[in-house]
Amino acid sequence: MESKKQTKIGRPRTIDRNHLLDLAEKIVVEHGAPSLTIDALAKAANITKGGVQYCFGNKEGLLNAMLERWGMIFDKEVSAQRKGRTDAHSHIAAYIRVTRDSDPLRDSRFAAMLASLDPSSDHLDKTREWYRQQLHGLDVSTQQGRDSRLAFIANEGAFLLRSFQLFDLNEEEWQQIYHDIEKLLPEETHE
Numbered sequence: 001m002e003s004k005k006q007t008k009i010g011r012p013r014t015i016d017r018n019h020l021l022d023l024a025e026k027i028v029v030e031h032g033a034p035s036l037t038i039d040a041l042a043k044a045a046n047i048t049k050g051g052v053q054y055c056f057g058n059k060e061g062l063l064n065a066m067l068e069r070w071g072m073i074f075d076k077e078v079s080a081q082r083k084g085r086t087d088a089h090s091h092i093a094a095y096i097r098v099t100r101d102s103d104p105l106r107d108s109r110f111a112a113m114l115a116s117l118d119p120s121s122d123h124l125d126k127t128r129e130w131y132r133q134q135l136h137g138l139d140v141s142t143q144q145g146r147d148s149r150l151a152f153i154a155n156e157g158a159f160l161l162r163s164f165q166l167f168d169l170n171e172e173e174w175q176q177i178y179h180d181i182e183k184l185l186p187e188e189t190h191e
Contacts, residue, residue, distance in 0.1 A: 017055050020045055021069055024062060028112040029105075038062070063123050070110050071130055074098065085189075088137035092148045093182070093189035095134060096155045100178040104162060111163030144186055151184035 023044045027036045038059060042049045056062040081094035114127065135152060139145040158177055161167035169177070182190060 015045075015047060015051050015055055017065070018069075020052065020055055021066055024066055025112075029108055033112060036062070060121070060123070063121075064126075067123060067127065088135070088139075089144070089148050089186050089189050091134070092138070092152050093185050096151060096178065096181060096185070097191065099155050099159050100175070100182075102159075107159060107163040108165070111160060147184045148186070151181050154181045154184070 020041060024036055024041050027040055027044060031040075036059070038049050038052050038056075041062070042052045045052070052062070056065055077098045078091065078094045081097050082090055083094075085091075085094075135149060138148055140149055155178075158167070158174075158181070162169060162174065
């Protein structure tokens with residue numbers, strides 16, 4: 001009688017894409033953007049390079065996935081803060097509230113990702129388009145429109161200064177700055 005070797009067929013191992021994105025953000029924050037490679041992410045996740053490539057293709061795909069995930073999360077939070085209002089001023093007010101109440105660690109991860117973008121890359125073009133969409137519909141021929149645009153720009157400046165730890169602010173100072181920024185917005189958009 002011939003003996004047959006039995007091959008055990010199990011469920012294929014799955015890769016948690018969000019876990020990989022979390023690890024990629026951590027690499028960027030702890031070691032800098034140049035340290036984020038497919039190999040470094042594979043080692044951090046204890047999987048093969050092929051596993052990372054299966055999820056993202058290459059480093060460009062990984063960066064794109066990181067930016068898309070952050071944008072979707074942020075956009076969802078802004079949408080919730082809008083409370084059904086659809087005008088441009090309400091969008092900017094909601095955007096500013098989300099930034100005001102954001103987690104500094106998450107912000108520093110996103111800022112580090114932005115800093116890693118190659119100025120000639122497609123990612124930077126997508127980020128520029130995302131920012132254009134944030135101001136979509138704002139009538140800057142009016143003083144109210146220009147004030148809302150200024151509030152948006154001040155918001156982004158405060159966000160970047162805090163994220164890169166260039167501006168040492170405690171929570172009370174952070175909230176005071178946002179109180180001042182929000183004064184630039186139309187009264188009906190205030191909380």
